[in-house]
Amino acid sequence: MPALFFQQQLVITKHSVQPFNANTILLFDAQQLNVDEFDLNALLSPFELTVITRRKSYKAKQEYLATRLLLKYLVKQTMPQFRDLANNHISSEFDQQSSKLLLHITDSDTVLRSCLSHSNGFVGAALNVERIEFGFDIEKINLKRPFAKLAKHFYHLDEVNLITQDQQSAERFFRIWTLKEALAKATSQPIAKLLSPNVFTELERANLTALSCQYHEFDISVVSDKSTDWQCSVVNSTAQLRGVLNF
Template sequence: MGTITNRYLNEVHWQQPGDPKLRVTGNAVHVWRICISKNLKRLEQFEALLNPEETLRAGRYKQQKDTYRFIISRGMQRIILGRYLDLLPAALQFVLGDNKKPHVVGNNGDTIHYNLSHSGDWILLAIAASPIGTDVEFIDNNFSFRDILPDNFSNDEIAYINHDNAAERFFTLWTRKEAILKATGQGLGEHLQLTPSLDGEHTLSRSVIGADKNWQLNSFLVNPGYIGSVAAEDAGQFFLFFDANT
């Protein structure tokens, strides 16, 4: 049986990448944070990178903020992933793999795994050489999360949440569940309750995809008011954190 090791990182150093060419090899995991409001000035640059299908998709959103978020998200994905694959951003082709997980195949045949999440003003992009999953959430103190606890959390998890800073505790555990299920391609539903999210090492239920592997999951503040989690295949991953904002 596989395991998942959950931990909270109290200190995360968001750095600017120095080398324009980047690589993820072995046990490296790169985590990028992208602020939507700080990148609105680059909308035209990002929009110029989209292919016709992406341009049509951006135009289908009913709210302008969702259109802007999609353009910035996809444009940044193209720029950042292009640095790993030595490809021009506009040349990247996004395809669906197993369990409908998107990935990009480089011109040399190498595949990098990535996963993206967004909430409010922030986007989180995680990149690795093996399966990866991420989730970011705005810590909304007005969200009635207690209504969904029994169906999605274990008794121990519910007891942990029902203390001081309950909203932050809830969203921390929620992002962990989302991150591992996205990494495996499992999807949500009944598996949320079966996915352990408390700190420490846990055995995975046989019903969860990827239960035969070992996973490492790190949670951290993306920015004040935003919690993020990243799940990576195999324990002992080396995480680096990058800020994509100028």
């Protein structure tokens, strides 16, 4: 199996307010947010307000708010016609038919595809303006999990052999996991259907490109059918979002 799947290919940069590649995944530590400090009525649509209200844990509320701030920021940065739009006029709603998270713009026919991922308070958000097959996933590398046992139970035998052949079992286990999750999102398939097949074979069969990397203790993978110039941009503070979102 090509060794490139375990190499650091996905570029990660520090985010700035300068124009950036439209194929950008914004990364952010949602645990920085104090949800109670924000005027949620001004930031979230009525639908989003009902969703965040139903979130039971504080971490879940942080992750939900963070991902929506990132999405609205991306809309305003990549689509100048919406730069002055009120934040609560951009609404994220999951579409069961397409299995995609769609962004609806109030009083507009514009509907945008998007993709989100989160793990242990660390979140990512991206727009899919070109409506291509695209998905990404973030997963924290937990060194205490029984990788070999889990792999033998869920993964393809070839994947199990890759995981158990050397000392990089944790890194290989989570790289394969994020690839499977990203592939599931790109192709709108349930992750359960992609656990046992060989993910490298599935990527080749679907003619999809994969890029991956590690950022601190997290593994990140991107799967796409067109562009190979996807990159990640780390937002270090909410101050970097305030100038565009005006909150």
